[in-house]
Amino acid sequence: MPPAPTGRFHRDCQQCELRMRGMFCNLNAETLLNYESIGTQSAYRKGVKLFEEETPCTGVFVLCTGRVKLSCTSREGKTLLLRIAVPGDVLGLGAVISGSRYEVTAETLEPTSLKSIRRDEFLAFLNRYGDASLRSAQALSKEYRSAFFDARRLALSDSAAGRLAGVLLDWGKAASIGKAEMRFAMALTHEELANLIGTSRETVTRVLGRFKKENLIRINGSSVLIVNSSKLEQMAA
Amino acid sequence: MPPAPTGRFHRDCQQCELRMRGMFCNLNAETLLNYESIGTQSAYRKGVKLFEEETPCTGVFVLCTGRVKLSCTSREGKTLLLRIAVPGDVLGLGAVISGSRYEVTAETLEPTSLKSIRRDEFLAFLNRYGDASLRSAQALSKEYRSAFFDARRLALSDSAAGRLAGVLLDWGKAASIGKAEMRFAMALTHEELANLIGTSRETVTRVLGRFKKENLIRINGSSVLIVNSSKLEQMAA
DNA sequence: AGAAATCTGTGATGGAGATCACCAAGTTAG
DNA sequence: CTAACTTGGTGATCTCCATCACAGATTTCT
Numbered sequence: 001m002p003p004a005p006t007g008r009f010h011r012d013c014q015q016c017e018l019r020m021r022g023m024f025c026n027l028n029a030e031t032l033l034n035y036e037s038i039g040t041q042s043a044y045r046k047g048v049k050l051f052e053e054e055t056p057c058t059g060v061f062v063l064c065t066g067r068v069k070l071s072c073t074s075r076e077g078k079t080l081l082l083r084i085a086v087p088g089d090v091l092g093l094g095a096v097i098s099g100s101r102y103e104v105t106a107e108t109l110e111p112t113s114l115k116s117i118r119r120d121e122f123l124a125f126l127n128r129y130g131d132a133s134l135r136s137a138q139a140l141s142k143e144y145r146s147a148f149f150d151a152r153r154l155a156l157s158d159s160a161a162g163r164l165a166g167v168l169l170d171w172g173k174a175a176s177i178g179k180a181e182m183r184f185a186m187a188l189t190h191e192e193l194a195n196l197i198g199t200s201r202e203t204v205t206r207v208l209g210r211f212k213k214e215n216l217i218r219i220n221g222s223s224v225l226i227v228n229s230s231k232l233e234q235m236a237a
Numbered sequence: 238m239p240p241a242p243t244g245r246f247h248r249d250c251q252q253c254e255l256r257m258r259g260m261f262c263n264l265n266a267e268t269l270l271n272y273e274s275i276g277t278q279s280a281y282r283k284g285v286k287l288f289e290e291e292t293p294c295t296g297v298f299v300l301c302t303g304r305v306k307l308s309c310t311s312r313e314g315k316t317l318l319l320r321i322a323v324p325g326d327v328l329g330l331g332a333v334i335s336g337s338r339y340e341v342t343a344e345t346l347e348p349t350s351l352k353s354i355r356r357d358e359f360l361a362f363l364n365r366y367g368d369a370s371l372r373s374a375q376a377l378s379k380e381y382r383s384a385f386f387d388a389r390r391l392a393l394s395d396s397a398a399g400r401l402a403g404v405l406l407d408w409g410k411a412a413s414i415g416k417a418e419m420r421f422a423m424a425l426t427h428e429e430l431a432n433l434i435g436t437s438r439e440t441v442t443r444v445l446g447r448f449k450k451e452n453l454i455r456i457n458g459s460s461v462l463i464v465n466s467s468k469l470e471q472m473a474a
Numbered sequence: 475a476g477a478a479a480t481c482t483g484t485g486a487t488g489g490a491g492a493t494c495a496c497c498a499a500g501t502t503a504g
Numbered sequence: 505c506t507a508a509c510t511t512g513g514t515g516a517t518c519t520c521c522a523t524c525a526c527a528g529a530t531t532t533c534t
Contacts, residue, residue: 073393074393074394074474076474078392078393078395080388080392093378094378094382094385097375097378098375098379098382100382103382103385126374129367130364130366130368130371133367133371133374134364134367134370136371137334137371137377138334140374140377140378141330141334141335141377141381143381144331144377144378144380144384145335145337145340147381147384147388148331148384150388151387151388152309152317154388154435155315155317155391155435156310156315158315198392237312
């Protein structure tokens, strides 16, 4: 069962600033009207698990504010960090559409507000509104692509340094569109970074140190500046 | 551009034995009728590349007969084998829906017949028919899940033996639903298996040898019998 | 059938990185 | 304001497995 929310409020999707970006805000008028009538809006504290891997799927969560960590864990306690969801993302979509259990664990990283829609209610909505189905397909496709590129990175880049270079470049590029320098705020600890690229915490520390010493990157607190992107690109392969 | 087909024929989807299994055969009457009117049916020889990673996406391919290998390769020549597509599968769906380049390479493993549908034609079809959109979302979700589980396996199972145990169990289970013993036909070479689980050919040979010696599996030609599934399950973790 | 190519099996060697064991520096909590 | 965690940094060791190098076995081609 979903955890108890710590608050509740309604927000008009017509006015939502995510209207053009979020998956379920940019729908045609009639669909949007119906979308607003389903599900419930609620708020959660930091550190709450919205759902856990292997548990039966109850529905989807559309993130409005706050960030949510998506990860999964093996029986031995090894963790794979998949991504940090941001406002506009839809969580649990794959499980709902494929009719299976949640495959990941979703945990809030900060106070969060979101809209939760029960499985059957959401599927009925998709059945009735074709444009919403298409949007879901696109959202899934986006998620699929990112999972695919993660798998690709894990499999094809044999060194931990190469994989780390890859994610640094990804973030640098994403944060510096149209800007001169590639700088971004590192939101993860070394431990989380290690879980993301499938290595150990110590290796992340060492490799980052090496990158700094070789003047490929520069780090100030949480701010990371990419100095030599071509060299990183080259080792990311 | 798509390769030239070696043959061409039409097959009535109403009569298709994949009707209930294939993603685009099990549609309602009106949608199915339109589906039949779009795209072209054609045949290919063994060893033909339907499309290659990084190339602009031209459309989707719905596989009717034959098997197709989906893989991708790093600049250094390391290959990741994703899966072997079988009749009923839709290839290139993710690229078409997300409007990006093909992310994998698709190569026929045997003589193959399939239906190809141009990108714009296919998207127009999805836009008009909501049930087809929903099916696409489901197909993508299935692909997404399998990519996810691959990534999970690569990241969370640290030993090559563990990952190999995992895929053997997956195949054994899939092939032995409702049967007493877990037996299946191994369709891949050691090299391909190695590419699938991110290890070297030699390691696959050695680990399979170890599994045989420890009486966990038995191999006769291409037939693999899983003898001690719980032990394998345990090391797959 | 015979040749060419691909696939399988096995030893030896080296290196990347997991793991363990600390310590220092920040952060949170009581 | 300490105490208790969590994070970051670094050395030493040890294990798994990638890689190289062949040799036999099978399949495919002509």
